[in-house]
Amino acid sequence: MxxxxxxxxxxxxxxxxxxxxxxxxxxxxxxxxxxxxxxxPPQLPKEIPSLLDPLKPIIDEWLENDLKAPRKQRHTAKRVYDRLKEEYPDQLEVKLRTVQYYVSQKKKELYIQKSKGYIPLEHPAGEAQVDFCQFFYYDSANTLKEGRKLTVSFPQSNGAYCQVFRGENQECLLQGLQNIMKHMNKVPYRMVFDNLSAAVSHIGSGKERILTEGFKRFVEHYDIKPVFCNTSAGWEKGNVECKVGYERRNMFVPVPTILNFNEFNKKLFECCQRDMQREHYRKEQLIAELFEADKKAMLPMNPIDFKVARFHTAKADKYGKVMFETNRYSSSPKLAQEAVYLEITSDTITIMDKQYNPVVTHSRLYEKDSESMDWLPYISLMAKRPTALKYTGFYQELPQIWQNYLSDLTPDEKREALLTLNTILQKHDISAAADALEVAL
Incomplete structure (x- = not known):
């Protein structure tokens, strides 16, 4: 040419x-x-006829119908191949590998058409995203337990902090947020949440949300602007979704033993601080340095602490026990059949009398149908009235060895025995008191 x-x-x-x-x-x-x-001109690949061609319309129909099926109940390439063998044995002249290749290409075509596409977002400094997730730990008895981890991430810097609790309720949410803000001595001006029940009591149309009373007072106290994702739209807080998994893989492997949640949460702050001493995946700068810019854009901390507690009224039964959620807590025999007040935090239940005087504080129970019994209020009162002991409801709940022992004593001997039991219970539980009596006898 x-x-x-x-x-x-x-x-x-x-x-x-x-x-x-x-x-x-x-x-x-x-x-x-x-x-x-x-x-x-571009050289288009020549289409070579395939032995699978007669069956492709059938495969296409199955895969298109899968778009309406639950994700975990859609055709795999192996299932497509097996169905073809069962339903069209005379027409199937190819091996599994050929079907796998075609199904893979067809799925890419279908799901690209379905997907909306996403634009990388630039997040402003001082904004936070919040999420709860499940994790497992061993308790003091080396029993595997399920807990909940609260993560607060800062998308601009990719920094994050986490705190752990035994449950996922309003008290745990607010306590975790407060712990993190007090650690930073700063308040994110905007926080993005799921529509979790601890914060939202009703989801209206669009962005309309009715907040729970406790959460509403908390965000007003710290001047936080809460923003809630659309329902089933976790990607709207994608940074914290990724951070949740990262923390679980890097800070909770191997499965930790937690003897004291408050102490463990202090160690988590140290872990999170160390993790910020690495380079940002995209910005070629330490996360810790970028996080300083985040903090500068945040609000100052309110010098007055918000009391993270909920108050609840209840009535004690004839044994002086109180039901909260699905669990029972002891109070005092003098409160039997009386109205009481409960102060509820993420890890304690304090029972108060009508004048709001604290009577007893229990560790909050998170396993259903459990019971927490503090014997001291019962024993100290009965030591003053030993003759009435046998007619009290709580007497039947004493270990059998103590019931047998007390039944044979004179009133003065009962008083002395109950004072001894009271002394033991100052430092030990009731099972230790039963063991001590068995040794003494």
Whole structure:
């Protein structure tokens, strides 16, 4: 082609002369001389007929129907192959590998059409995202337990803090947020949440939310602007969703033993601080340095602490026990059949009398149908009235060895025995008192 054009453009040869010298036909010479566009057209792959072609419409129909099916009940390539073997044995002339390749290509085509596409977002400094997740730990008895981890991440810097609790309720949420804000001595001006029941009592249309009373007072106290994701739209807080898994893989492996949640949460702050001493995945700067910019954009901490507690009224039964949620807590025999007040935090239940005087504080129970018994209020009162002991409801709940022992004593001996039991219970539980009596006898 270059030779033909050179003869024409440089040497001034006519088409007839070029035909004579090159041996090409007139049409060929004329085509090359008239050509202006020398770009090569894209070479489309040639479609080679496949033995699977007759079955492709059937496969397409199955995969298109899968778009309406639950994610975990959709066709795999192996299931497609097995169905073809069962339903179209005479037409299936290919191996599993061919079906796998076609199903893979078809799924990509279908799900690309379905997906909306996403644009990377730039998050402003001082904004936070919040999420709860499940984790497991061993307790003091080396029993595997389920807990809940609260993560607060800061998308601008990719920094984060986490705190752990035995449950996922309003008290745990607010206590975790307060712990983190007090650690930073700063308040994120905007926080993005799921529609968790600890914060939202009703989901209206669009962005309309009715907040729970405790959460509403908390965000007003610290001047936080809460923002809630659309329902089933976890990607709207994608940074914290990723951070939840990262923390679980890097800070909770191997499965930790937690003897004291408050102490463990202090160690988590240290772990999170160390984790910020690595480079941001995209910005080529330490997370800790970027986090300083986050903190500068945050609000100052309210110097007055918000009391993270809920108050609840209840009535003690004839044994002086109180029901809260699904669990029972002891109070005092003098409160039997009386109205009481409960102060509820993430890890304690304090029972108070009508004048709001604390009577007893229990560790909050998170396992259903459990009971917490503090014997001291009962024993100390009965030591003053030993003759009435046998007629009290709580007497039946004493270990059998103590019931048998007390039943054979005189009133004065009962008083002394109950005072001894009271002394033991100052430092030990009732089972230790039963063991001590067994040894003494």
């Amino acid at each position: 270059k030779y033909i054009r050179r003869m024409h453009d440089v040497e001034g040869c006519s088409i007839r002369e070029i035909m004579r010298r090159s041996g090409y036909h007139y049409e060929t010479v004329k085509k090359y001389l008239d050509m202006e566009d020398f770009n090569l």
